[in-house]
Amino acid sequence: MDEHALELVRGGDHPVGVLDPPGKRNERAHLPDQRQRHQRAQGGGNHHGLGEQPGDCPLRTDQSHHPSIPRGPPVHLSAWRAGPRQCYSPAVDFVAGTFAEPQRPEGVIEDRCPADLSVLLGRHGWALSQVDRAVDAARAAQPSWAARPGGERAALVRRIGEVLKGRAEELARAIALDVGKPLWESRAEVQACVAKAAITVEDGLRLVAPFPAPGQPDAECRFRPLGVVAVLGPFNFPVHLPNGHVLPALACGNTVVFKPSEIAPHAAELYARCLAESGVPPGAFNLVQGPGPVGAALAAHPGVDGVLFTGSWAVGQAIQRASLGQTKLLALEMGGKNAALVLRDADLDKAVYDALFSAFVSAGQRCTAASRLIVEGPPARADAVAARIAAAAERLSIGHPLREGVFMGPLASEPGLEKFLAGSRAAPETMLEPRALSPGGLRGWYVTPGVHRVRARTGSAYEREELFGPDLAVYDSSSEEEAVAIANSTDYGLAASVHTASREAFERCLSTLDCGVVNWNAPTVGASGRLPFGGLKRSGNHRPAGLYSALYCAAPVAILQGEPRLDRAKLAPGVGWVDE
Numbered sequence: 339m340d341e342h343a344l345e346l347v348r349g350g351d352h353p354v355g356v357l358d359p360p361g362k363r364n365e366r367a368h369l370p371d372q373r374q375r376h377q378r379a380q381g382g383g384n385h386h387g388l389g390e391q392p393g394d395c396p397l398r399t400d401q402s403h404h405p406s407i408p409r410g411p412p413v414h415l416s417a418w419r420a421g422p423r424q425c426y427s428p429a430v431d432f433v434a435g436t437f438a439e440p441q442r443p444e445g446v447i448e449d450r451c452p453a454d455l456s457v458l459l460g461r462h463g464w465a466l467s468q469v470d471r472a473v474d475a476a477r478a479a480q481p482s483w484a485a486r487p488g489g490e491r492a493a494l495v496r497r498i499g500e501v502l503k504g505r506a507e508e509l510a511r512a513i514a515l516d517v518g519k520p521l522w523e524s525r526a527e528v529q530a531c532v533a534k535a536a537i538t539v540e541d542g543l544r545l546v547a548p549f550p551a552p553g554q555p556d557a558e559c560r561f562r563p564l565g566v567v568a569v570l571g572p573f574n575f576p577v578h579l580p581n582g583h584v585l586p587a588l589a590c591g592n593t594v595v596f597k598p599s600e601i602a603p604h605a606a607e608l609y610a611r612c613l614a615e616s617g618v619p620p621g622a623f624n625l626v627q628g629p630g631p632v633g634a635a636l637a638a639h640p641g642v643d644g645v646l647f648t649g650s651w652a653v654g655q656a657i658q659r660a661s662l663g664q665t666k667l668l669a670l671e672m673g674g675k676n677a678a679l680v681l682r683d684a685d686l687d688k689a690v691y692d693a694l695f696s697a698f699v700s701a702g703q704r705c706t707a708a709s710r711l712i713v714e715g716p717p718a719r720a721d722a723v724a725a726r727i728a729a730a731a732e733r734l735s736i737g738h739p740l741r742e743g744v745f746m747g748p749l750a751s752e753p754g755l756e757k758f759l760a761g762s763r764a765a766p767e768t769m770l771e772p773r774a775l776s777p778g779g780l781r782g783w784y785v786t787p788g789v790h791r792v793r794a795r796t797g798s799a800y801e802r803e804e805l806f807g808p809d810l811a812v813y814d815s816s817s818e819e820e821a822v823a824i825a826n827s828t829d830y831g832l833a834a835s836v837h838t839a840s841r842e843a844f845e846r847c848l849s850t851l852d853c854g855v856v857n858w859n860a861p862t863v864g865a866s867g868r869l870p871f872g873g874l875k876r877s878g879n880h881r882p883a884g885l886y887s888a889l890y891c892a893a894p895v896a897i898l899q900g901e902p903r904l905d906r907a908k909l910a911p912g913v914g915w916v917d918e
Contacts, residue, residue, distance in 0.1 A: 435619075
């Protein structure tokens with residue numbers, strides 16, 4: 339399967355069994371002072387239920403108008419609630435080949451399932467001192483790892499892919515419970531991780547293979563590893579996106595320190611266990627858990643030679659500021675305010691479905707999610723399209739990520755939910771209002787989709803900023819040129835799609851859209867792992883990932899080869915030479 343796009347996966351019915359913990363309940367006898375405790379939701383308060391609200395979206399299973407959205411008969415919630423309330427032992431770090439919690443924690447993260455706050459996934463300690471330990475371990479291991487033959491490193495990457503495949507269901511369930519992503523999506527994420535191993539070895543490493551200068555036999559280019567790289571992962575693809583950095587980094591001879599999102603510690607730990615099972619040498623890959631200060635310390639650490647980051651523009655800026663005066667490489671994948679263009683000749687059924695999928699898959703928590711739909715034609719045409727999308731959005735199945743037939747799970751955190759609802763309330767005209775809900779009585783961070791109509795551009799924060807939730811604004815445009823201008827009117831430039839029957843029209847849009855990904859008659863969330871993936875403007879720093887990830891994991895070295903003995907006939911003018 340192509341990397342980055344799970345995107346085009348339209349999973350069918352998936353069986354759901356009892357939620358069984360991978361190990362016995364592990365109670366911790368002593369924890370640091372609760373005043374030091376960092377809640378799972380980046381300092382959020384107590385996890386309280388949002389309560390049933392009038393008009394909450396029901397758990398729909400009749401998806402007859404959208405047959406490729408996962409659907410199935412209702413499943414009683416007892417099918418997964420039968421498990422114990424504590425599902426995991428505390429998440430731990432992996433440093434120098436050993437799994438363990440910090441000996442002297444500076445704080446504790448309490449990790450609750452965003453789909454059901456009554457499920458405690460675990461509590462685990464964190465400490466800034468672990469950053470030094472992990473970087474020291476990576477630096478100690480790097481020379482010997484880089485000295486291994488490239489074929490040996492590539493073989494390890496292939497083994498990692500095999501282990502990930504063998505533990506795919508376990509990983510998918512960990513992702514679903516950590517961040518609330520439906521199981522069909524979580525499975526697709528793991529499939530993308532498996533595919534990345536083959537893509538790295540078969541295609542990515544070709545980009546950093548030695549090559550001679552054309553027509554110059556005494557000149558060649560080779561590549562060397564950076565050294566120690568820090569991988570700072572996001573919560574929305576807690577395994578796939580970090581994996582997209584880790585595998586090429588290891589294959590190129592680097593060692594890695596991975597700091598995952600504190601929202602997804604258990605999926606990250608399970609990923610680390612897969613690498614350990616694959617035979618990664620001690621210190622070549624390290625995992626350090628913790629909140630934002632841990633990531634900040636890792637990014638600024640003088641022993642780190644490169645920072646590979648996926649997250650928001652604000653955090654990306656902070657990493658850049660912290661790196662001033664240092665020579666480390668930065669590869670930053672940041673946000674998007676992505677637009678789907680529907681030209682006059684587009685197939686409206688296809689355009690409406692692709693917009694629906696692009697805006698609301700992953701509950702809108704993708705950097706490539708469509709947040710704007712620009713319809714060419716009179717305002718009445720955009721009105722009709724917006725009404726169709728709103729009606730379809732009301733029929734989406736929302737519920738627990740392990741429940742069969744669910745299209746949308748919850749948002750991943752309480753702060754994310756609050757920010758989304760506040761941002762959506764600023765929309766100028768509401769056709770479908772997003773609301774917090776409690777499907778089946780579940781206490782979690784659930785929300786219904788929002789659809790809004792924008793008739794006049796004002797440059798408001800709603801029109802410019804990423805909401806990172808299930809929200810779609812529908813615009814009308816009088817021409818193709820105006821549609822492109824609206825699409826380009828934000829500070830982001832990650833993804834866009836163009837729906838048109840005309841290749842000429844698509845090519846015109848392609849040449850003027852300020853985006854790193856432009857799809858034709860496809861969702862904005864579609865991409866290929868065998869192509870580069872990255873954005874312009876605030877969406878990136880011109881170091882695309884995907885296939886090109888190997889290029890920021892290795893540094894080119896230019897080599898000129900001269901004659902081994904002095905040729906006196908070639909002395910520079912004015913040089914007097916005296917033999918010994």
